[in-house]
Amino acid sequence: MSVDHYENFPVASVLLPRHLKKAVIDIYRFARSADDIADEGHATPAKRLLQLKAYRQALHSLSRPEVAGGQPIPTELSTIFLPLGQTISAHQLPVMPFYDLLSAFEQDVVQVRYADYASLCDYCRRSANPVGKLMLHLYDCVDEVSLAQSDAICTALQLINFLQDVSIDWKKGRVYLPQSDLAKFGVSELFIAQAIVQATAHATTSTAWRALMQFETDRCRSLLKSGSPLGRRLNGRIGLELRLIIQGGLRILDKLEYVRFDVFNHRPTLRAADWGVMFWRACIQK
Numbered sequence: 001m002s003v004d005h006y007e008n009f010p011v012a013s014v015l016l017p018r019h020l021k022k023a024v025i026d027i028y029r030f031a032r033s034a035d036d037i038a039d040e041g042h043a044t045p046a047k048r049l050l051q052l053k054a055y056r057q058a059l060h061s062l063s064r065p066e067v068a069g070g071q072p073i074p075t076e077l078s079t080i081f082l083p084l085g086q087t088i089s090a091h092q093l094p095v096m097p098f099y100d101l102l103s104a105f106e107q108d109v110v111q112v113r114y115a116d117y118a119s120l121c122d123y124c125r126r127s128a129n130p131v132g133k134l135m136l137h138l139y140d141c142v143d144e145v146s147l148a149q150s151d152a153i154c155t156a157l158q159l160i161n162f163l164q165d166v167s168i169d170w171k172k173g174r175v176y177l178p179q180s181d182l183a184k185f186g187v188s189e190l191f192i193a194q195a196i197v198q199a200t201a202h203a204t205t206s207t208a209w210r211a212l213m214q215f216e217t218d219r220c221r222s223l224l225k226s227g228s229p230l231g232r233r234l235n236g237r238i239g240l241e242l243r244l245i246i247q248g249g250l251r252i253l254d255k256l257e258y259v260r261f262d263v264f265n266h267r268p269t270l271r272a273a274d275w276g277v278m279f280w281r282a283c284i285q286k
Contacts, residue, residue, distance in 0.1 A: 015237040015238070015240055015241040015244075016237070016238075016241065017237065017238070020138050020139075022083075022087065023087045023090070023091055023093075023138055024135075024138070026083045026084045026086075026087040027084070027087065027131070027134055029080055029083070029084070030055075030080055030081075030084050030098065030101075031101055031131065033080055034052065034055050034101065034102060034105050035105055037051045037052055037055070037105065038052065038105040038106070038108040038109050039108065039172070045109050045110065048109045049106060049109055049110075052102060052105055052106050052109070054074065054077065055077070055102055056099070056102055057071065058073045058074065058077045058080075058081045059081070059095070059098055059099065059102070061073050061081070062081060062084065062085040062088065062095070063088070063095040084098075091137065091138055092137075093134060093137050093138075094133070094134075094137065096130075097130030097131075097133050097134050098130070100125070100126040100129075100130045101126065101127065101130050101131075103126050104123060104126035104127035105127075107123060107126075107127075108127075108174075111123075112173050112174045112175065113174075113175055113179060114175075114176060114177075114178050114179065115178065115179050115180060116178050116179070116180040116181075117178045117180070117181065117219075119178070120159070120176065120178050121155060124154070124155040124158045124159065125151070125155070127158060128154040128155060128157060128158035129150070129151045129154045129155060131154060132150035132151065132153060132154040133147060133150065133151075135150075136150055139234060139238055141233075141234060146230055146233065149226070149227040149228075149229060149230040150227065150230060151227075152223045152224070152226045152227035153223070153224060153227035153228075153230065153242075153245070153246060153249075155223055156220045156221075156223035156224045156227070156249060157224075157245070157249050159216070159219070159220050159223070160220050160249050160252050160253065162176035162177065163213065163216055163217065163220070163256060163263065164252065164256075164263060164267055164268060164269075165263075165267070166192065166263050166264070167196050167263060167264055167267070168267075170192055170193070170196055171196070175189060175192070177212070177216065181212060181215065181216065182212065184212075185208050185209075185211050185212035185215065186208045187206075187208050187209055187212050191206065191208075191209065195209075195264045196264055198264075205260055205261055205262045205264075209261060210260060210261050213256065213261035213263075214257070214261070217253050217256055217257060217261075220249070220253060221250065221253050224246055224249050224250055224253075227246070228243075228246055228285065230242060231243035231246055231282075231285060232285070232286065240282060240283075243282035243283075243285050244278055244279065244282045246282075246285070247277075247278040247279075247281045247282050247285070248270055248274075248278055250281075251270060251274050251277065251278055252268050252269075252270065255268035255269075256268050
């Protein structure tokens, strides 16, 4: 549940109950480190997949020791998986969301384009939604409606991150805008490549690009609003935390529109001044 993938994950937030902070940190440590394997550094795809396979094996050792064949968790992974195992046990967390996250990270290594919105949503189902599911389990709020609204919020936040990071992802060889949407609005990948090269000189957008990005922005805003009732249904500080996260996503969408979707020169981020606006809106959010 973040505006910038796991960058804004509510680690040790003052709004988190003290008894949940360790659990959130343990989940974050797993997700952040595995995501870094897929994304950071200069390792070959084969090396990345091998490292993620070690994560999968360690997760087997925690959840299904009979599948792991009794193999102990490697020493280099113990600082991640031993605390995680304690958290899973203490809070009776489902293990499938952790496997889903690994599946998404493995996919990042081998897949760099998405044919349509459905295939991108399937990726978000495994790359973002599991975090929301785990948080709801920590909050003991796992009814069907809450889970569906959490999925809408998490998917929206992941998609917003993709809109922010068009240039960053392009330099990694990835395009997370659906290919069918690019074709629908007449935006080629050549346009993205040229816009990045020219970004240091002047604003580089076009009518077609702005129409595409407005379409994607409107879709994200609709997803956030469809999930927003969850922020009121969760009581106390947890509800306020979630409403702030939702408002953070909406704030980024506002900033995208303000710069006319010129993400090549202006990557929208949340600044100190935004938090007052977000807090006020979170307090009055219905």
